[in-house]
Amino acid sequence: MKQHVRILLGLAFMATVAACNKSDDVRPSGPKVHIAKPEQTIAVGQELELKPEFTQDAGISFRWTLNGEPVGDKATYTFKPRAHGDYKITFAASTPNGKDSAVYNITVLGQYANGVLVLNEGWFGTQSGSVWFYKYGADTLVPWVYHAVNPGKNLGGVMNTLQYGAIHNGKLYMVVKAGGPLVVTDASTLVETGRVENAVSGKAMSFVGLDATRGLIGADDGIYPINLTSLAIGSKIAGVSGAIGNMVKSGNYVFAHSNNDGMIVLNATTYAVAGKPFKATVGFVTGKNGRIYGAKDSLLMSVHPTTFVKDSVKMPFASVNPFGAWRSVQMASSTVNDHIFIIQPAANWQYGTKLYRYVVGNAASLAAPFITLPAGQYFYGSGVNYDHHTDELVITTINGPYTGSENRVLFYNAQTGALKKTIRYDGWYFPAMTVIQP
Structure with missing residues (x-):
């Protein structure tokens, strides 16, 4: 009988430890970013408002870069090109739990190209x-x-x-x-x-x-x-x-x-x-x-x-x-x-x-x-x-x-x-x- 009780107590302890370990593995994840149209084309003189989708989280912050240079820290960004060419615009969302990013590749045509x-x-x-x-x-x-x-x-x-x-x-x-x-x-x-x-x-x-x-x-x-x-x-x-x-x-x-x-x-x-x-x-x-x-x-x-x-x-x-x-x-x-x-x-x-x-x-x-x-x-x-x-x-x-x-x-x-x-x-x-x- 005592042996049986010891076995039951041992199994209960192991289950408790396993549950604790499982709880430790599930940590809050960072935001997830999604862009519906990563490839776009506009012309000089036009504006393009970029509105990426992302999951909300406490303490979230944003960062936009244009060809590697910082250009914004809001949830959206309005691109106003002054010259034609190819542009890489990166959006990043960060929290203390992690970050995610996505890239827009924008082709800008000259004013008289289209x-x-x-x-x-x-x-x-x-x-x-x-x-x-x-x-x-x-x-x-x-x-x-x-x-x-x-x-x-x-x-x-x-x-x-x-x-x-x-x-x-x-x-x-x-x-x-x-x-x-x-x-x-x-x-x-x-x-x-x-x-x-x-x-x-x-x-x-x-x-x-x-x-x-x-x-x-x-x-x-x-x-x-x-x-x-x-x-x-x-x-x-x-x-x-x-x-x-x-x-x-x-x-x-x-x-x-x-x-x-x-x-x-x-x-x-x-x-x-x-x-x-x-x-x-x-x-x-x-x-x-x-x-x-x-x-x-x-x-x-x-x-x-x-x-x-x-x-x-x-x-x-x-x-x-x-x-x-x-x-x-x-x-x-x-x-x-x-x-x-x-x-x-x-x-x-x-x-x-x-x-x-x-x-x-x-x-x-x-x-x-x-x-x-x-x-x-x-x-x-x-x-x-x-x-x-x-x-x-x-x-x-x-x-x-x-x-x-x-x-x-x-x-x-x-x-x-x-x-x-x-x-x-x-x-x-x-x-x-x-x-x-x-």
């Missing part, structure tokens, strides 16, 4: 060129955005025309024709970073970037290399003469539209002439299939990007040489489908109203226009661009076959040809082209 840039020629003899901005989802254009961030600067004088723009390696290169400058800005903020006054003795017309330090300028007498670091322009490239319009780079070749020779192909490293595949009337754009497309009279032509082997399909109209009053090519290509878009020119110097779509490999797709503009509107400038962000065709028009003071930017579904939105802005601006962010 939309389409509209380059206007200007009113020759009266007003210089300008850049306007369409923000995705808006119903209007923001006017004079280059001038807004570059007070006191200009895009040439009233006798020059802003004719061409291209984004390369984070920079926007704008070419002001007829004696104007080459102006370089940050592509997303439009803050000017450099310029060349009276570029190529006033003959500059177009631009293409090659790599981080080299580019080419198309001029009315040939092609010139430019150092993108110093903006020093070199001597004219041998073997190329006459006016040069659009240029596209593919691999180690540059395909340039020449008034004298049609398509000229340059080695992008040595600048040696590698070929002259066909006498192009207009050009060029790069198709989704990698081929380089242009037109020769009533043929829509293409060449393989390395072998230069040609292909063609008949169009129901003839293309017209753009030189003289040169403007960027009235063509575009989809990045979603093997579709090439080309504007039908009107008679004489009038502006056209019809756009055709070639579905590569299907000649019948050119039998009828893909888009006919609304009554009273006419393509102007390059006229059409493809926006790979929205799968839309961005079209610029004016209200007269020769001239017009009503400018419009139209947005069409690139798959169906349905008109989605029209934005009108009045004045003698003459839209030269639109520029799509990479």
Whole structure:
């Protein structure tokens, strides 16, 4: 009996010890932090209020850091970026019992990165060129955005025309024709970073970037290399003469539209002439299939990007040489489908109203226009661009076959040809082209 009692007392003692030990193991834990959207994107000029979730506990304190630097000690934080870039914002919650943290990774776009840039020629003899901005989802254009961030600067004088723009390696290169400058800005903020006054003795017309330090300028007498670091322009490239319009780079070749020779192909490293595949009337754009497309009279032509082997399909109209009053090519290509878009020119110097779509490999797709503009509107400038962000065709028009003071930017579904939105802005601006962010 005594033995039995001793055993029971021993078991009771062990149970008590175990219970005490278990109680000691359960200690109060620190706060737990949760972020619903750790990856976010905003633009310069916007604010972002960050409200992380966390468990409450006595004596809790908070700490915010922005790229490692302390910026706050409240439960929420309002981020107001002044420059574009990538930001790491850390939120930490602490109590005497422990702490937890989480990280926001915020991408800040430049003020003009989330939309389409509209380059206007200007009113020759009266007003210089300008850049306007369409923000995705808006119903209007923001006017004079280059001038807004570059007070006191200009895009040439009233006798020059802003004719061409291209984004390369984070920079926007704008070419002001007829004696104007080459102006370089940050592509997303439009803050000017450099310029060349009276570029190529006033003959500059177009631009293409090659790599981080080299580019080419198309001029009315040939092609010139430019150092993108110093903006020093070199001597004219041998073997190329006459006016040069659009240029596209593919691999180690540059395909340039020449008034004298049609398509000229340059080695992008040595600048040696590698070929002259066909006498192009207009050009060029790069198709989704990698081929380089242009037109020769009533043929829509293409060449393989390395072998230069040609292909063609008949169009129901003839293309017209753009030189003289040169403007960027009235063509575009989809990045979603093997579709090439080309504007039908009107008679004489009038502006056209019809756009055709070639579905590569299907000649019948050119039998009828893909888009006919609304009554009273006419393509102007390059006229059409493809926006790979929205799968839309961005079209610029004016209200007269020769001239017009009503400018419009139209947005069409690139798959169906349905008109989605029209934005009108009045004045003698003459839209030269639109520029799509990479």
